[in-house]
Amino acid sequence: EDQVTQSPEALRLQEGESSSLNCSYTVSGLRGLFWYRQDPGKGPEFLFTLYSAGEEKEKERLKATLTKKESFLHITAPKPEDSATYLCASNNQAGTALIFGKGTTLSVSS
């Protein structure tokens, strides 16, 4: 069964304390692994697409990496404005839609 699992469910960090969020997937024929940011009361905002193992993409304090079974979202020296829920998704086997994980809620305090 196609599945995307994220951990941890929630993460609390101090400002400047780097960490990583995990996303594991069990999709046959991966065509893309996607990261989104969702702020309370808003729609998911697209961050990255990763296509193949070994690929990395960066945006400000965020870096996403991909292996054959997992993706990581590394957050370096986070700031309070990085607080949000981060969602991971992969395509389904048919390639017709995305399967989302339940998200990791990140809280960064100053």
Add this chain to the structure above:
Amino acid sequence: NAGVTQTPKFQVLKTGQSMTLQCAQDMNHNSMYWYRQDPGMGLRLIYYSASEGTTDKGEVPNGYNVSRLNKREFSLRLESAAPSQTSVYFCASSAVGAYEQYFGPGTRLTVT
């Protein structure tokens, strides 16, 4: 360039009432999607439209109908609302050959 827009932002319905959620995109995308988001369940696909004139069921289609009115617009209809349909509904779109989807701001629906 507004991206994906949804109306209304909030709605309260009584059990058995009907309503239509509207979605429009101005990015010239071919594919459009409707999701619901519930606490602890994540985003779940209700229906999608790969291109104008086609629609297909997603993971949780029961109780919903959709219409792809034209390339820009994709509506979701609840014919007889039930409390189990209380949720936040998101519309999304994607371009030909691309899997990343772009989301609207959502409609928060409460059915009493």
